[in-house]
Amino acid sequence: MAIIHRAQLTPGKQEVVTTWLASQxxxxxxxxxxxxxxxxFRFDDPAGEVGIETHVVRRADGRILQVPLTYRGAxxxxTERHLVAEMEHSVLGHRWVYDATADPVYAQALASTILRGQAGAEQYLDVDGTLAPLPSSVVVHxxxxxDAAEPVITTASPSTEDTPDGGAVVTISTDGPTLAVYLxxxxxxGDEGQLTGRWDGLGDSVLLAGIV
Structure with a gap:
């Protein structure tokens, strides 16, 4: 379960994502x-310490990109070279924002979601201490x-490569399964070992990630 706070973010997420993409x-x-x-869309951190959120964005030419981020309180x-930004969260305080493909907590959550056939985290908006369901704008599966065993991942080492179609893929080497994230x-x-996603206006689902 992901709890979303009504909060002021400085800098805002759009600024963080846009600036990061311009550097890649x-x-x-x-x-x-x-x-x-x-x-x-979001994944759960079972420990409740790390926010795991992937942004789906559209370039000016219409090409879709995904930007996985993790938000940490320390x-x-x-992973200094994978630091995307630091931001102030009016509820949670100072946050360190990372390229999630280098964060073992993201790798663990992604692998578990794929291998165990799960969906993204259910989201709730915290309204003065009351949790209200918040539909996800991107649905993943x-x-x-x-019944598969929960994977255990404590390391994540990403490597980005261009693809023949003009896109890019990150291969994440871990101490568990190797993951591919299609940026x-x-x-x-809908093959086994894949994570797919869809959103309003998309049509058919797209492949977001998989087990290599």
Missing amino acids: PWSQVSAGDTIELVGA ALQG GFGDP TPRPAH
Whole structure:
């Protein structure tokens, strides 16, 4: 379960995502480009310490990109080059924002969702201490076995490569399964070992990630 607070963020998420994309060669986004936030989905951190959120955005040319981020209350040692931004959250305080593909908590959540055939986290808006259901703007689903054992991941080492269709994929090496995150989503077939997603106006689902 993901709890969303009514909060002021400085800088805001759109600024963080746009600035980060402009610094990444794979994104083909330049400083000053307009990026549309299409939606987002979340995974649960069982420990309740790390926020795990993936933003789906549209470039000016219409190409869809996904930007997985983690939000932490303390710096993640050894991942300085994967720090996306620092922000002030009016409820939670100072937050360190990371490229989630380098964060073991994200890798664990992604692998579990895929291998066990789960959906993204249910979201709730905290309204003065009362939790109100908040529909996800991007719906994701893993194709796996609900009875599969929970994977255990404590390390995550990402490597980004261009793909023949002009997109990009991150391969995450872990101490568990190897994961592929399609930064530029592709058509999905709903095969086992995949995570697919859809949102209003999309049509067919797209492939977001998979077990390599």
